[in-house]
Amino acid sequence: MATLNGKPVSSDALLALALVNLGHFTSMRADDGGIRGLSLHMERLAKDCRAVWGTDLDTSRVRTYVRQALDGRTQPCVVRVTVYDPTVDMGHPAGAGEPHVLVTVRGAGTTPPAPLRAMSVPYERDLPEVKHVGLFGALHARRTAQLAGFDDALFVGRDGLVSEGGTWNVGFVDQDGSVVWPQAPVLPGVTVALLRQHADHRDATITLEQAEGMAAAFATNTSVGVRALAAINGTELSAEHPALGRLRETYLSIPGERP
Known part of the structure; x- marks a missing residue:
C-alpha cells in the first residue's frame, strides 16, 4: 500500500524519488495500532524537513496519513513516511521546496530476530544526523558484508571509530555490564532515545578493537527493537548476555502511541 498526501500514488509521482533520490523518511513499527516513540518520529520528520527542504512540516497531517494507512490492519507492520518533492529537478534542486508525504506499509518480522554477524566496513554516511x-x-x-558471509555491515569512520550499522544504531555492553553508545556522528535513533529514557547509559568513543572486546553488542531500530550481535568480524560475542534481555524487556514495556 502506498499513498501520497493520503491518496493512491501514481508511478509518475514516484519518478522524482526514484531518479533524483532527494528526501528524508522515518520508519515506525506498529503493534496493535500503537507505535512506540511516535512523537519522537514526528519530531524527527519536522527537524529533517527543515534541514532538507527549509520548510515546516505539518505533523498533524502526517499522523492522519499514518492513521489512514493503519486502518483495518491487525498484524504487526512497519509504516514508512517519506517526505520528498515530486517536482524536484536534478539540475536545480534549490527550486524544490514543497514536500509531499508518501506513506508505505509492509509486514513486520517477529521480535527479537536472530542474532546477526557484522563485518566492519569503512564508511561514513552523508549528513548522518538526517535520516x-x-x-x-x-x-x-551491507552487500559487501553479505558477500563476505556476514549479515550486515558495522561502519568504522576514517578516525577509526565505530559509529553505526547499515540501517541501525549499535550499542555495547562493557565488561562491567554497562550500556555504552558510540560517541560518533550517527543518526539519532528513536529506539536509542526511548532506551535512554528508561535505563542508565553512557557515551564513549569506541575503536574497532574496543568493540570486539566488549561483553556484548546489539543492533537497535524500530523494526527489530533490540537485536543481539553474535559476532563482529571474527570475534564472537555473547548473544545471551543478561543485559540484552533487560534491554528487550525495557523496550517492550514502553507503550505505543496512537497516531
Missing part, C-alpha cells in the same frame, strides 16, 4: 533516502553507500556496505 535521508540516500542509502547507496549503506546498502553497498
Whole structure:
C-alpha cells in the first residue's frame, strides 16, 4: 500500500524519488495500532524537513496519513513516511521546496530476530544526523558484508571509530555490564532515545578493537527493537548476555502511541 498526501500514488509521482533520490523518511513499527516513540518520529520528520527542504512540516497531517494507512490492519507492520518533492529537478534542486508525504506499509518480522554477524566496513554516511533516502553507500556496505558471509555491515569512520550499522544504531555492553553508545556522528535513533529514557547509559568513543572486546553488542531500530550481535568480524560475542534481555524487556514495556 502506498499513498501520497493520503491518496493512491501514481508511478509518475514516484519518478522524482526514484531518479533524483532527494528526501528524508522515518520508519515506525506498529503493534496493535500503537507505535512506540511516535512523537519522537514526528519530531524527527519536522527537524529533517527543515534541514532538507527549509520548510515546516505539518505533523498533524502526517499522523492522519499514518492513521489512514493503519486502518483495518491487525498484524504487526512497519509504516514508512517519506517526505520528498515530486517536482524536484536534478539540475536545480534549490527550486524544490514543497514536500509531499508518501506513506508505505509492509509486514513486520517477529521480535527479537536472530542474532546477526557484522563485518566492519569503512564508511561514513552523508549528513548522518538526517535520516535521508540516500542509502547507496549503506546498502553497498551491507552487500559487501553479505558477500563476505556476514549479515550486515558495522561502519568504522576514517578516525577509526565505530559509529553505526547499515540501517541501525549499535550499542555495547562493557565488561562491567554497562550500556555504552558510540560517541560518533550517527543518526539519532528513536529506539536509542526511548532506551535512554528508561535505563542508565553512557557515551564513549569506541575503536574497532574496543568493540570486539566488549561483553556484548546489539543492533537497535524500530523494526527489530533490540537485536543481539553474535559476532563482529571474527570475534564472537555473547548473544545471551543478561543485559540484552533487560534491554528487550525495557523496550517492550514502553507503550505505543496512537497516531
